[in-house]
Amino acid sequence: MATCAVCGKHVDMPYRCNRCGENYCSEHRLPENHSCTGLNDWNDPDGVFDSGFDDSVDQRDGASSGLSGRLSSVTSTGGPLGYVRGNVSYLFLGIMFVVFVLEFVVLAFAPPLFQDIFVLTSAHPEYVWTWVTSVFSHSPGTFFHIIGNGIVLYFFGPVVERRIGSKRFAALFLGTGVLAGLAQIGFGFAIGEPISGVLGASGAIMAILGVLTVLNPDLKVYLYFILPVPIWLLTLGYAGLSVVGALGSTNVLSNVAHIAHLSGLVLGLAYGQYVKGKVRGPADELQLGGGMRRRGGGRGPF
Template sequence: MAKCDACGEHENMPYKCRRCGGTYCGEHRLPESHECPGLNEWNDPDGVFDSGFDESVENRGGSSGGVTSRLNTSTGGPLGYFRGNMTYLFLGLMVVTFAVQMTLRVILGRPDLEAFLFILQSNHINYVWTWVTSIFAHGGPMHLFFNGLVLYFFGPVVERRIGSKKFVALFLISGMVAGLAQVGVSAFMGVSSGVLGASGAIAAVMGVLTVLNPNLRIYLYFFIPMPLWLATALFVGYSAFVSASGGIGAGGVAQLAHLMGVAIGLAYGAKLKAEGERGPQQLQFGGGGGGGMGGGGRGPGRF
């Protein structure tokens, strides 16, 4: 027996919303009945009802929107797959970026070029492309694995709740701010440092979900059950303790970036909750679970 996310009633034969992933009773099964976040996308000018037909009527003999209209995120365009699937696109970018890193570092023997392209450095903050590329770059296979694992479980849940556009903004902005905070403070302290990794952005995603449903049950490392608020508190507590005792980059991990990412997520989650947004009651495979974050090691700070 499942519980309706809208009214709390128990339902023997629940309905699953394909847009937001929530569970609802018969009365609240329709998107408009449970204020589904996906309804916001129906008014998108590039949405599912934009066929370009009326444009071709007004412009006989011409194209119906041209290349730009065809390369949209509606269901009729080739980019339509990415609507609701930006989490998986980001995971793919992380893997591809790491492959390029390994090519430069191992095969071509050009770690200097790898740093130039992918590492956000305190002495080269003006390399603005690294503000973004450093989010998808990682220091090693395990660093990539753990960050990818957490994003795989938590990302789709948050993306379904807030929509793909807001999810992309949350991920990229929090990732950039987290990395810039780490190297900015290091530069202010006169310490040369560099960061790479997606943990700042992923910490923000976790922070949002923590506010929307702090009691959401997860399984840390797949077998330790705990509410999400406790996992987040432990993560923040550990990063704060290590930063206080060993510095913001202790252990080769960008601890300040972790804390900044969580702070952004908690703040944005509070805003969403004030607007009436609700978190899921349970997590599913591909949208639930838990795992470790970040990674240790030498070289640029990983987060």
């Protein structure tokens, strides 16, 4: 017995979508009835009708035998990395906590290497690996940093991922995270007060909020698990705090990377505007975990 990923109904013989890998009841089995990410590829018939089971059936010009074809085969439903398809949000969340543990290991056994591995610094911006590792790293001095970002990624990440697809979501998260970190470093150089370093997924998290704000500004969330507010107000509040923090701080070395927050938000708003009309908005829909989805007023804590 399985559970329908849309309505939560228990189904003895569920329909499994070959595109997104979720289980559905008869009512929601059609792609258009469960907002399948495959609908975003409607202009690419091969992407819609290909089950992903065996990419070798299409050998035109050798395209499917390349890296893209092999990657699709590995991540397709039933493939060794099939879980990644449609679950990049959770994959990135897991990586964040794994990296968090590794930070303590490095601090315990090789403290001098900590910044060179996990922190994007103004002293060594040429360490290009830190552009990415810094996105998944968080301050080891407090759990609030990673917990705050983790909550937003857990509840809101899957909503955006279902709308734009896993590949685009991965590019959005990594791209905005890297650019936000570089913006924070660049701002320090621009005002003649370079910062020592930046780490955290806050820029990418703000980009996710920005995309959701454009696609559905009235999406309701529970602020601190208590107060229901529209997401546009939450995003506006974050933006206001970041602006005040950036302008009011006498030292760019403050504990909060306000410029990274603002950069991620702007990038998210821009991308949301770009895809608006090309993908369907969440329509007050949030994934609350365990495959259960609520429609028409669904809410998630923040």
